[in-house]
Amino acid sequence: xxxxxxxxxxxxxxxxxxxxxxxHQAGIAIPHFCYHKKLxxxxxxxxxxxxxxxxxxxxxxxxxxxxxxxxxxxHSEQAVKAQQGVMEFLLVNHPLDCPxxxxxxxxxxxDMSVGYGGGHSRYHEEKRMVLAKDLGPLVSAEEMSRCINCxxxxxxxxxxxxxxxxxxxxxxxxxxxxxxxSGTVNSELSGNMIDLCPVGALTSKPFRYKARSWExxxxxxxxxxxxxxxxxxxxxxxxxxxxxxxxENEDINECWLSDKDRFAYEGLNSAERLTxxxxxxxxxxxxxxxxxxxxxxxxGLRHIANGAGAEQIGALATANSTLEELYLLQKLVxxxxxxxxxxxxxxxxxxxDGKQQGAPWLGMSIADIGKADRFLIVGSFLRKDHxxxxxxxxxxxxxxxQASIIHSVxxxxxxxxxxxxxxxxxxxVDVLTxxxxxxxxxxxxxxxSGEAAAIAKSLxxxxxxxxxxxxxAQQHPQAAQLQALAQQIAALSNGxxxxxxxxxxxxxxxxxxxxxxxxxxxxxxxxATPRKAYLLLNVEAELDCANPQQAIAAxxxxxxxxxxxxxxxxxxxxxxxxxxxxxxTETSGTFVSxxxxxxxxxxxxxxxxxxxxxxxxxxxxxxxLKVEGFDQDTSEAVRDxxxxxxxxxxxxxxxxxxxxxxxxxxxxxxxxxSEVPIYATDAVxxxxxxxxxxxxxxxxxxxxxxxxxxxxxxxxxxxVKVSQGQGSVQLVAATDDKLxxxxxxxxxxxxxxxxxxxxxxTITVERA
Numbered sequence: 001x002x003x004x005x006x007x008x009x010x011x012x013x014x015x016x017x018x019x020x021x022x023x024h025q026a027g028i029a030i031p032h033f034c035y036h037k038k039l040x041x042x043x044x045x046x047x048x049x050x051x052x053x054x055x056x057x058x059x060x061x062x063x064x065x066x067x068x069x070x071x072x073x074x075h076s077e078q079a080v081k082a083q084q085g086v087m088e089f090l091l092v093n094h095p096l097d098c099p100x101x102x103x104x105x106x107x108x109x110x111d112m113s114v115g116y117g118g119g120h121s122r123y124h125e126e127k128r129m130v131l132a133k134d135l136g137p138l139v140s141a142e143e144m145s146r147c148i149n150c151x152x153x154x155x156x157x158x159x160x161x162x163x164x165x166x167x168x169x170x171x172x173x174x175x176x177x178x179x180x181x182s183g184t185v186n187s188e189l190s191g192n193m194i195d196l197c198p199v200g201a202l203t204s205k206p207f208r209y210k211a212r213s214w215e216x217x218x219x220x221x222x223x224x225x226x227x228x229x230x231x232x233x234x235x236x237x238x239x240x241x242x243x244x245x246x247x248e249n250e251d252i253n254e255c256w257l258s259d260k261d262r263f264a265y266e267g268l269n270s271a272e273r274l275t276x277x278x279x280x281x282x283x284x285x286x287x288x289x290x291x292x293x294x295x296x297x298x299x300g301l302r303h304i305a306n307g308a309g310a311e312q313i314g315a316l317a318t319a320n321s322t323l324e325e326l327y328l329l330q331k332l333v334x335x336x337x338x339x340x341x342x343x344x345x346x347x348x349x350x351x352x353d354g355k356q357q358g359a360p361w362l363g364m365s366i367a368d369i370g371k372a373d374r375f376l377i378v379g380s381f382l383r384k385d386h387x388x389x390x391x392x393x394x395x396x397x398x399x400x401x402q403a404s405i406i407h408s409v410x411x412x413x414x415x416x417x418x419x420x421x422x423x424x425x426x427x428x429v430d431v432l433t434x435x436x437x438x439x440x441x442x443x444x445x446x447x448x449s450g451e452a453a454a455i456a457k458s459l460x461x462x463x464x465x466x467x468x469x470x471x472x473a474q475q476h477p478q479a480a481q482l483q484a485l486a487q488q489i490a491a492l493s494n495g496x497x498x499x500x501x502x503x504x505x506x507x508x509x510x511x512x513x514x515x516x517x518x519x520x521x522x523x524x525x526x527x528a529t530p531r532k533a534y535l536l537l538n539v540e541a542e543l544d545c546a547n548p549q550q551a552i553a554a555x556x557x558x559x560x561x562x563x564x565x566x567x568x569x570x571x572x573x574x575x576x577x578x579x580x581x582x583x584x585t586e587t588s589g590t591f592v593s594x595x596x597x598x599x600x601x602x603x604x605x606x607x608x609x610x611x612x613x614x615x616x617x618x619x620x621x622x623x624x625l626k627v628e629g630f631d632q633d634t635s636e637a638v639r640d641x642x643x644x645x646x647x648x649x650x651x652x653x654x655x656x657x658x659x660x661x662x663x664x665x666x667x668x669x670x671x672x673x674s675e676v677p678i679y680a681t682d683a684v685x686x687x688x689x690x691x692x693x694x695x696x697x698x699x700x701x702x703x704x705x706x707x708x709x710x711x712x713x714x715x716x717x718x719x720v721k722v723s724q725g726q727g728s729v730q731l732v733a734a735t736d737d738k739l740x741x742x743x744x745x746x747x748x749x750x751x752x753x754x755x756x757x758x759x760x761x762t763i764t765v766e767r768a
Contacts, residue, residue, distance in 0.1 A: 004070040019061035019072055020048055030074050031083055031112050033090075033198045034150035035062035038255065039159060045090070045150050047112070049082040050074045058082040080116075087116040093128045093173070094199075095145050102140075103200030105213035109148065130176045135166075136184035137693035138191055138263060140205040147201035149175050153193040160256070161187040162394050162414025177201075186695045188387040188678060191262040195245065195255075206266050206690045207243045219604035220247060222591050223261040224320050224584035225685060227501025228253060228366065228388055229593030230261050234585055234604035241265045241585050241605060251367050252597070258387040259694075260678060260685055265585065267687030268608075272567045274580040275609025285572060290610065294617075297577045298624035300560040301336060304533045310337030314526040317343045317514060317537035318544055319503035320682045321614065322589030323598075324635045326505065326512035327642035328618035329537050335627030339520025340531065343509040345539065346471075346502065346676070346749075348546045348760060350522040351659070352480040358653025359510035360483075362594040363498025364466070370396050374462030374495070375403040376435075376455065378486055379428065380470020382413055384678040384696070386500055390414075402462070404455045406431050407472065408673045409745060410738035419454045424671050424740050425760055426664055429478050432485035433661060435459075439492045465495025471502050472675065475546065477760050484659040497654055501594030503682070508592035511651060512642050530554040536563045537614060538581070540683060542570045543749050547758040549725045564614055567683055580611040583684055587613035588635040596652045600639060670708070671742060672724065672756075672763040676749035700747035701734040702765055707741055709733060712765060719768035722746055725757030730768050 001012045006023050013022040018041070023030050034045040043063035050061045053071035058079055061072075073079055091113060098104050133141040151168055154177060158164045165185045168177050179185060185193070194204050216235040223230040230253035235243040244265045246257035277293030278285050288296075304312055315333045317326055321343070330341045344350075362369075370392045382390045394415040397403050402418035410422045421431050431452060438448050438456035447457065459465050467490040473482045490497035501507065509515070516522050521529070527550045534555060545551035555561055555574035563575040566583045581587075586607040590600040607613065615635055622630030632638045679685050679697040691697055702722050704712075714720055716735040721728055722744070729752060739745060748759045756763070 002066050002068050004066050004068075004072065006072045007074055013066055017066050019050060019052075019059075019064050019066060022066050023061065023072075023074065028074060030061050031116060032062060033108060033148060034152060036152055036196060039152060039155045042151050042155060045148065046086045047083060047090070049079060049086065051076045051078040084116050084118070087113060088118060088122075090148050091117060091121065092123045093145070094148070095127060095143070097143070097146075101143070101146070101200035102203040102208055107200060108198035128173055133178055134182070134184065135179060136186065136190070137690045138205055138259060139185055139193055140203045140208050141201065144176060144201055146199045147177055148199055149177065150198060151177070152196040152198070153177060153202055156193055156196055157187065160192070160391055161189045162391075163187060165190075166193070184695070188259055188383060188696065189256065189391065191259045192256050204243065206263060210242050211237045216242060219602060221585065221601040221604060222504075222599045224504045224591065225260050225264060225682060226258065226386055227503060227506050227594035228386065229504070229591055229595075229597055229599055230257055230388065232257070232261065234265070236605050239605045241268050251365065252593070253388055256388055256391065260387070260681075260691065263690050264685045264688045266690050267684040268583055268585055270567065270687035272569065272687060273608055274565055274568050274578055275611060277580060277610065278578040280576050285578075290612070293577055293579060294620055294624055297562045297579070298621055300562070300576070301533055301535070302625060304560060305336050305338075308532045311340065311519075312532040313338045313535070314340040314521065314531040314533070315342075315535040315537070316345060316523060316526065316539050317509075318345060318539055318682065319343050319506045319509050321505060321538050322584070322587070322635075323505060323508040323512050323592060323642055324589050324615040324638040325537060325618065326509050326514040327638060328615050328622065328630070329535070330512060330514045331629065332618055332622050332625070332627060333535065334517065335622060335629075336625060339517030340526055341514055341520065342516055342523035342526065343514045345523050345544050346475050346546045346759065347479065348475060348477050348524060348758065349479040350524060352483060352656055353515070353522065355480070355656050355658045357655040357657070359507050359651050360499045360654055361507050361596050361652040362501065363496045363654055364595070366392070366595050368496075369393060369466065372396055372464045372466040373401045374459050374465040374493070375401060376406070376459060376465070376467045376489065377403065378406045378432065378467070378469050378482060379473025379476060380407065380468065380500055381409070381411060381472060381675045382470060383411065384675070385471050389500065402458050404458055406435070406455070408740065408743060418458050419451060421451045421455070422738065422740055424667070424743050425476060425673060426667050426671060428473070428476065429481050429485065429661065430663060432482060432489065436485055436488050436492065439489060443492065459489065459493040459495070462493065462495070465490065465493040467493075467495055467497045468500050469498070470500050474499060474502065475759055478664070480656065480659045481661045483654075483656050484661060487654065487656060499594065499654065504591045504593070507594060507596055507652070508590065511592055511646060511648065527551050527554040530557040532558055533560040534558050534562070536561065536565070536571070536575075538565060538683060539563070540565070540569045540571065541574070542754045543680070543686070543751070548754050549727055549757045564617060565683070566611065567687065569683070579617055580609065581614040581617055582607040582611045586611065587615070589615070590635075590639045592648070596648055598643070598648060600636070667742070667762055669762040670744045670765060672759065672761055673739070673743045673745045674748040674759040677747050680747070680749045699752050700731060700750050702731040703734045703736045703739060703745035704743075704765065705739050705741050706735045706737055708744070709735060712767060714767050721766050721768045722756065723764040723766075724761065727755035727757065729753055729755050733765070
């Protein structure tokens, strides 16, 4: 530790710290613009100039390392005069448009000009003007004349997002921040540039001119999308969500937010919102009162339970539902006498049921991921499925960690990958088996050759090894075998093993017991052998299930489908009752993140129209069906009941036993490789207009290796007919020579591919 003095205050700080870091640690404010604790030092705004004893001139606090006995003066005459001089230069060209600037009330320049700016300007020449830039549908760069060239946005792209999409061109007063060759900013983390911009140069395009910051009410909340559990501030006006910002939490999302979490709110007020209960009578939908809709649903369920038997009732939910909703759903279904309840809609292998020793989870805290020195990531579209976890792993790799990838696609992870093996889906088990054997040999001092041996050598050389299974691996038809092998590899390398987690409440679904009982059917079995009645919670069967063809066929074969949804969707084709429920901003509830962190939140706005929180709807249904234990008054009471006597940490356990690893016959024909696109994962995201205008939300294409296209006699860019099961769609063919031969990459969970079958399996591609 080093002893220094700042403004007469004795401070101890770490060797290598800068003056600004030492000052912040001691609670002393130094004005700054370009400095940010998560970014590299640029020292190009000079606002943080301070006086250092024996130094001939003021020094930038952000770029000056502390030394033993150093004396710093942040508010001396010399320091303040230097800071005022810098402020005068910054304001020379700054436009006087504070009254119409979206940053008004939150602007660092505005705040600091009060303390360090002059009452008038000595500069009477014309101000410089910088033309607007089109950076895409999320980030607005309409007023680049406001830019003070702090380069925070440029450094964020390079250092955190992993791709330099913005840069600073030209010099002196001609310097300006711009994208390359007039390109848009397509990073899945681009919205953080808005937060980082200290002025009104980069602002939120969806929020532009909607409200002033002081008009907004703020509510803390938790992300309802990916499994990270990012902390949010939901900002509202006139009972509408107008903006979502990150709440800093170093243990979870640091100070960042993925674009999905930041802009999904635009889907909350979609024209497709379901605002009144509806019943289908004689093939026509009619709006009815809540009482009528609930009685219709209750009577229908009672009739089927008493007639065909309770086992003919099945309940399906998405993992974006809250803990309270999932708990009451399973309690209702079990109260009727059925064990058919599941939230794992995109899973295709359920052979681990009964062998899994607890709730599958991340296997460590989110913060621990950044401390690992070796990663093995199996079957994960990492950047798109888990943008902020990808950023943490990227930072670890920059500090010297090695990442190895086993997958069926070779997407650019924007970081150095030490070793990778890209194979067709049916070969993943074999590759993991080879790595496990190579690791055993490595431990015995026998080094092999080949990619599996290289991965094994990397893992064996690590002290803090992390093996992670992604969404693709969890949805794989041999998911249990992949899990057993990954667990084995982690044990052999004395590392940690975990699941990256598909959705906001993937762990919470297990804690809420929303999985089938001893004689119950899982999600796949419920759809393969159709039930007479289905209770759907937040489910859009054609987009949320592993096999949409099978799901729609099951719904159409049922006598009664009760759909609890925030939106009108294709359920109008197969449902009998539509019950409008509130999305996460309009209800209170709890999500349990991938790391097992239980986070409760309150509603930010009142439910739209006659929508009601789903836990209240389920509670009333329970009362109508005379099921005991449906008398809770608050969501907190439901949460406490769901977790009563549950030691959450003790319930988290990835261990699996009794899984036989066996090779499967090689597939005949093309194998489908499918991901759920980043902006197609759940109902709210799918309806966010700004997110649907991004490059990541483009209509899926059929990606094949160029050799496969040659065999088909098809040129890239031509239309092809893609068939699977009983359905077919027409897509544009595209070339990706990083794909293994024998596969076709066709996204799932998207309206353009919803007519196809299972996410895995053989698929036919032919000239259209």
